[in-house]
Amino acid sequence: MKTTQILFAGFGGQGILFSGKFLAYKGLIEELQVSWLPSYGPEMRGGTANCNVILSDTPVGSPIITTPDVLVAMNLPSLQKYVGTVAPGGQIYVDSSLINAKVERDDVQVFYIPATQMAKDEGIVSLANMIIVGHLLENHSELSFDGVNEVVEKLVPPKKAVLKELNIKALTLGKCYGK
Amino acid sequence: MAVVFEKPKSLTDAPFHYCPGCPHGIIHRLVAEVIDELGIEGKAIGVAPVGCAVMAYDYFTCDMIEAPHGRAPAVATGIKRCRPDNVVFTYQGDGDLASIGMAETVHSAARNENITVIFVNNAIYGMTGGQMAPTSLPGQVTQTSPYGRDVKHCGWPIRVSEMLATLEGPEYVARVAVNNVKNVKNAKKAIKRAFENQIEGKGFSLVEVVSACPTNWGMTPKAALEWVESDMLPYYPIGVYKDRSAGEGK
Amino acid sequence: MAERILMKGNEAIAEAAIRAGCRHYFGYPITPQTEIAAYMAKKMPKIGGVFLQAESEIASINMVYGAAAAGMRVMTSSSSPGISLKAEGLSYIAGSDVPALVVNVQRGGPGLGGIQPSQSDYFQATKGGGHGDYRMIVLAPASVQEMASLTIKGFDLADKYLMTSMILADGTIGQMMEPITFEDAEIKTYDKPWALTGTECKRPHNVVNSLYLKPDELEKKNFERYEKYEQIEKNEAMWEDYMMDDAEICVVAFGIASRVAKNAVMTARSEGIKVGLIRPITLWPFPKAAFEAVSDRVRAYVSVELNMGQMIEDVRLATKCSAPVTLCNRTGGMIPSPDEILDSIRNAQKGVL
Numbered sequence: 197m198k199t200t201q202i203l204f205a206g207f208g209g210q211g212i213l214f215s216g217k218f219l220a221y222k223g224l225i226e227e228l229q230v231s232w233l234p235s236y237g238p239e240m241r242g243g244t245a246n247c248n249v250i251l252s253d254t255p256v257g258s259p260i261i262t263t264p265d266v267l268v269a270m271n272l273p274s275l276q277k278y279v280g281t282v283a284p285g286g287q288i289y290v291d292s293s294l295i296n297a298k299v300e301r302d303d304v305q306v307f308y309i310p311a312t313q314m315a316k317d318e319g320i321v322s323l324a325n326m327i328i329v330g331h332l333l334e335n336h337s338e339l340s341f342d343g344v345n346e347v348v349e350k351l352v353p354p355k356k357a358v359l360k361e362l363n364i365k366a367l368t369l370g371k372c373y374g375k
Numbered sequence: 376m377a378v379v380f381e382k383p384k385s386l387t388d389a390p391f392h393y394c395p396g397c398p399h400g401i402i403h404r405l406v407a408e409v410i411d412e413l414g415i416e417g418k419a420i421g422v423a424p425v426g427c428a429v430m431a432y433d434y435f436t437c438d439m440i441e442a443p444h445g446r447a448p449a450v451a452t453g454i455k456r457c458r459p460d461n462v463v464f465t466y467q468g469d470g471d472l473a474s475i476g477m478a479e480t481v482h483s484a485a486r487n488e489n490i491t492v493i494f495v496n497n498a499i500y501g502m503t504g505g506q507m508a509p510t511s512l513p514g515q516v517t518q519t520s521p522y523g524r525d526v527k528h529c530g531w532p533i534r535v536s537e538m539l540a541t542l543e544g545p546e547y548v549a550r551v552a553v554n555n556v557k558n559v560k561n562a563k564k565a566i567k568r569a570f571e572n573q574i575e576g577k578g579f580s581l582v583e584v585v586s587a588c589p590t591n592w593g594m595t596p597k598a599a600l601e602w603v604e605s606d607m608l609p610y611y612p613i614g615v616y617k618d619r620s621a622g623e624g625k
Numbered sequence: 626m627a628e629r630i631l632m633k634g635n636e637a638i639a640e641a642a643i644r645a646g647c648r649h650y651f652g653y654p655i656t657p658q659t660e661i662a663a664y665m666a667k668k669m670p671k672i673g674g675v676f677l678q679a680e681s682e683i684a685s686i687n688m689v690y691g692a693a694a695a696g697m698r699v700m701t702s703s704s705s706p707g708i709s710l711k712a713e714g715l716s717y718i719a720g721s722d723v724p725a726l727v728v729n730v731q732r733g734g735p736g737l738g739g740i741q742p743s744q745s746d747y748f749q750a751t752k753g754g755g756h757g758d759y760r761m762i763v764l765a766p767a768s769v770q771e772m773a774s775l776t777i778k779g780f781d782l783a784d785k786y787l788m789t790s791m792i793l794a795d796g797t798i799g800q801m802m803e804p805i806t807f808e809d810a811e812i813k814t815y816d817k818p819w820a821l822t823g824t825e826c827k828r829p830h831n832v833v834n835s836l837y838l839k840p841d842e843l844e845k846k847n848f849e850r851y852e853k854y855e856q857i858e859k860n861e862a863m864w865e866d867y868m869m870d871d872a873e874i875c876v877v878a879f880g881i882a883s884r885v886a887k888n889a890v891m892t893a894r895s896e897g898i899k900v901g902l903i904r905p906i907t908l909w910p911f912p913k914a915a916f917e918a919v920s921d922r923v924r925a926y927v928s929v930e931l932n933m934g935q936m937i938e939d940v941r942l943a944t945k946c947s948a949p950v951t952l953c954n955r956t957g958g959m960i961p962s963p964d965e966i967l968d969s970i971r972n973a974q975k976g977v978l
Contacts, residue, residue, distance in 0.1 A: 217631075217802070220631055220802060221631060224629060224630075224631050224804050227629075229804070230631065230802075230803060230804055231801055231802070231803050232631070232801060232802040232803075233797065233800065233801040233802075234800055234801075236656070236657055236740070236796070236800050256803070256884075257884055257885070257887040257888040257891070257963075258881075258884045258885040258887070258888045258963060259797065259801050259803075259881075259884060260797070260881075260884075260885065260960055260962075262962045262963065262964070387830075416824070416826055417823050417824050417825040417826040417827070418823040418825075419823065420695075420821045420823060422691075423834075429836060430836070432832045432834055433832075435830070436824070436830050437823070437824060437830055438821040438822065438823060438824055438830050438831045438832070439821075439830060439831075439832045439833070439834075440690075440691065440694050440721075440821060440832070440833040440834065441721075441832075441833070441834040441835065441836055442687065442690070442691075442717075443687060443690075443713050443714060443717050446683065446684065446687035446690075446713075446714070449679065449683070449684040449685075449687035449688050449690075449691065450687045450688070450690055450691035450694075451691060452677070452679075452684075452688050452691060453649075453651065453687065453688035453689060453690060453691025453692035453693075453694075453695065453699070454691040454692065454694065454695045454821060455691075456649060456675045456677060456688070456692065457649055457675070457691075457692045457695040457696075457697045457699075458695050458821075458822065458823070461821075461822070461823045462823075478680050478681055478683075478684065479680070479683075479684050479687070481680075482679075482680035482684065
């Protein structure tokens with residue numbers, strides 16, 4: 197049984213929920229069992245936001261993640277809050293342009309990506325989240341970069357066609373980062 | 376022999392339970408006559424309130440529903456939105472419409488919900504035995520204002536027609552009375568207009584009928600009708616407060 | 626096979642309702658169920674239906690009452706504080722024997738409480754909420770798929786028995802997305818000769834009413850209604866048995882709690898504990914038969930709830946106190962972790978050794 201539990205956390209407005217949705221739709225297309233659970237409430241605008249995504253080849257039990265295999269942290273409070281919960285052997289993806297701190301655990305694999313800075317440099321400020329998603333897909337053994345086009349196609353409304361290219365661009369930037 | 380007077384077709388044979396001298400009987404009859412004259416008995420659906428008229432469902436021959444206290448306009452909204460071709464009316468008292476149901480009243484008026492509302496204002500809670508109503512007059516003695524309505528303590532009576540007329544929503548708002556023959560005739564005209572408006576799809580039409588409650592006012596029926604003229608109507612003047620189609624309003 | 630789509634639980638309810646033939650929705654915004662209203666607002670005008678945002682929960686349930694009396698499939702949705710406001714209407718709907726579907730996507734209480742998931746309206750849903758002797762059929766979905774299937778089922782049961790079906794969900798199931806398929810479910814329709822349609826001067830008038838001033842008449846009406854409820858208890862109870870074949874410890878949980886409990890049951894099994902789960906799908910009628918079937922074997926029950934212990938009373942009644950029943954709970958919007966439930970299972974196991 198393969199189950200991957202991914203926790204995205206950051207500020208509202210950083211596209212945390214969208215990142216999760218992206219992985220959930222990817223799982224759907226790949227015919228996996230999927231659950232996507234957002235935090236909800238007043239934090240939707242500017243406060244902390246997080247979302248739980250579970251991808252599995254068997255039915256998902258609890259959609260609530262207590263021990264994530266993957267943590268994507270896009271601000272310092274989120275990293276501090278969840279760093280201790282990540283399963284040993286798991287991965288942590290850190291937006292290092294927003295978080296100066298280093299992860300002080302040696303039983304997890306940590307990726308530092310200056311995603312927000314990269315997005316600024318490329319003129320795609322709102323897509324830092326997708327840069328990290330690209331990096332995650334490339335670097336996690338249970339996930340794959342293949343098929344991202346189809347997911348973008350599904351998630352970006354036809355009216356916003358220009359966003360499709362930008363999303364692919366961000367994902368690819370993430371994929372290639374560090375190579 | 377020529378028939379000179381008969382019961383409207385739209386009233387059942389059930390005897391009214393109302394007190395002697397209560398104008399509810401007159402107002403029921405006016406509504407029934409209008410339903411007959413407009414030929415809508417088979418299309419009409421009535422909503423009875425909580426209050427003295429709670430058993431109105433026994434008196435009208437059309438389909439009827441009994442609503443929770445104050446909620447008749449919401450219930451009527453539900454019916455009308457499902458069955459726009461039917462003619463839906465509520466029949467409510469002052470406690471029902473102007474106190475507990477004020478929100479439903481105001482918002483159905485604001486939506487210009489295409490219903491007809493018959494609002495009987497007799498300045499008292501009748502069914503529960505004569506308590507102060509939102510329309511009880513300043514100084515009026517009731518069971519719960521035994522020293523007279525003290526406006527400093529419990530506020531002022533609400534003029535519903537004037538208030539609703541300030542809204543953009545409603546099509547027609549009029550106040551009538553049933554304390555003499557002339558007023559009864561005019562009341563019927565207003566009620567008919569309120570039903571016609573609905574049939575023509577014009578929207579929310581409310582007729583406030585200033586009525587009497589001899590039993591709980593502690594008066595003879597005749598004295599009660601006189602009190603309507605001397606005390607009620609000065610505070611609640613008869614008139615058309617809003618009539619969008621006629622471009623009228625006070 | 627029908628296409629798998631990702632949908633939020635709340636949206637699944639709305640889509641299923643439309644597929645069940647519901648064309649009238651009356652509601653009032655409240656977190657965490659507002660997606661239902663939003664979905665209806667978008668869809669209804671395009672399919673000739675009615676979406677109306679009422680001025681209050683009180684008005685919306687009374688619009689439902691009117692529409693139900695007019696013979697339509699109709700629904701409203703809200704969350705805990707809003708359901709309290711609807712209680713008056715629920716009682717009238719029960720007393721008038723008209724069918725309606727009401728959704729409660731629960732949040733923490735009492736009072737304004739919080740907005741995080743909860744199951745603390747169990748008593749309100751299963752024991753009353755409004756005044757008088759009455760019941761509602763209470764359906765507790767545990768997945769987005771069930772949000773849809775139980776909505777369709779709820780409409781059917783409401784029409785069949787002329788009463789309210791309540792979907793008792795929670796913020797988690799409402800907000801989460803899961804893959805879901807909409808099979809072309811067979812939608813039954815029911816004759817409604819009692820409905821307010823206008824007499825067309827061809828039949829005696831229909832009256833929808835809950836007032837009976839003569840006590841003997843009201844008593845008779847209530848007796849009749851309870852005979853109907855008895856039939857429902859006999860015929861409509863639904864539950865899921867999970868790893869119950871040889872279970873000696875039985876976890877009882879519904880909705881989101883059952884999802885977390887399944888994780889704990891699986892882990893406990895790997896430790897060699899013979900544990901299973903009974904998941905009530907109908908909370909009223911409570912699935913007593915599920916407990917009768919295992920009462921010889923089960924030596925301890927653990928009721929897992931997102932409240933201070935409400936369903937546990939029904940578990941005790943259903944098990945006739947044949948074995949100890951302990952509570953594993955969080956409340957106020959908190960959800961127990963699988964480990965917390967696992968501890969309760971281990972403790973139950975210790976207790977029976």
